[in-house]
Amino acid sequence: MGELSLNVGFGLPLGSAVNGVNQSDVINFAIPFGIEVGYRIGGVVFVGGTFTYGPFGSPSTSTLAACGATGNSCHSNDYRVGFTVQWHPLGSRGLDPYIGVGAGYEWLTVDLSGNGMSVSSQYNGWTWLDVPIGVDFRLSKEIRLGPYVDFSMGQYRNASVTLGGVSAFIQQRALHFWLDFGARVVFLGF
Numbered sequence: 652m653g654e655l656s657l658n659v660g661f662g663l664p665l666g667s668a669v670n671g672v673n674q675s676d677v678i679n680f681a682i683p684f685g686i687e688v689g690y691r692i693g694g695v696v697f698v699g700g701t702f703t704y705g706p707f708g709s710p711s712t713s714t715l716a717a718c719g720a721t722g723n724s725c726h727s728n729d730y731r732v733g734f735t736v737q738w739h740p741l742g743s744r745g746l747d748p749y750i751g752v753g754a755g756y757e758w759l760t761v762d763l764s765g766n767g768m769s770v771s772s773q774y775n776g777w778t779w780l781d782v783p784i785g786v787d788f789r790l791s792k793e794i795r796l797g798p799y800v801d802f803s804m805g806q807y808r809n810a811s812v813t814l815g816g817v818s819a820f821i822q823q824r825a826l827h828f829w830l831d832f833g834a835r836v837v838f839l840g841f
C-alpha cells in the first residue's frame with residue numbers, strides 16, 4: 652500500500668559542523684518541512700524515500716556578528732535527502748506508533764549579504780544515522796495525524812566559505828546532530 656507523509660517541525664543543531672566549530676555556532680535552529688513517500692509492506696513495515704527542506708533557519712549571530720548589523724541580511728537553508736525503514740508494530744490501527752532507521756545526505760547553506768558584502772558558507776555530507784519515532788492517530792481510513800521526534804547523526808565531508816567569489820574547502824570533519832520534533836499528516840493507500 653502506498654504511503655505519503657508531510658511534516659513540519661523545529662530542529663535543534665548539536666555537535667560540531669567542523670572541528671572547533673559547533674553546529675549551533677553556524678545555525679541556531681531550523682524549521683524543516685519534509686515529505687516521505689514509499690510503501691507499507693504487510694501493514695507493519697514502511698520503506699521509502701525522504702526529502703526535508705529547512706528554508707527558515709536562523710544563522711547564529713555569535714559566529715556571524717555581521718548578521719545583526721544594520722543593512723545586512725542573513726538566511727540559511729538546509730536540505731536533506733535519504734531513505735527510511737519504519738516498523739509499525741500495531742499495523743494500520745487507530746493508534747499507529749512507529750520507530751525507524753535511515754540514512755542520507757545533507758546540504759546546509761548560510762548566506763550573509765548587505766553593505767557591499769556577500770559571504771556564503773556551505774556544509775555538505777552524509778547523514779549516517781536517522782532515527783524517527785512517533786505515533787499517528789487515525790482521522791479517517793486513509794488519513795492520520797501525529798507527533799514525531801527525529802534524531803540524526805552526520806558528518807559534513809566538505810565545508811566552503813565564499814567571499815567575493817573565492818572559495819576555500821576545509822577538510823576538518825566532525826560529527827553533528829539534529830534533534831527535530833513536530834507533527835506530520837499521513838495519507839495511506841494512494
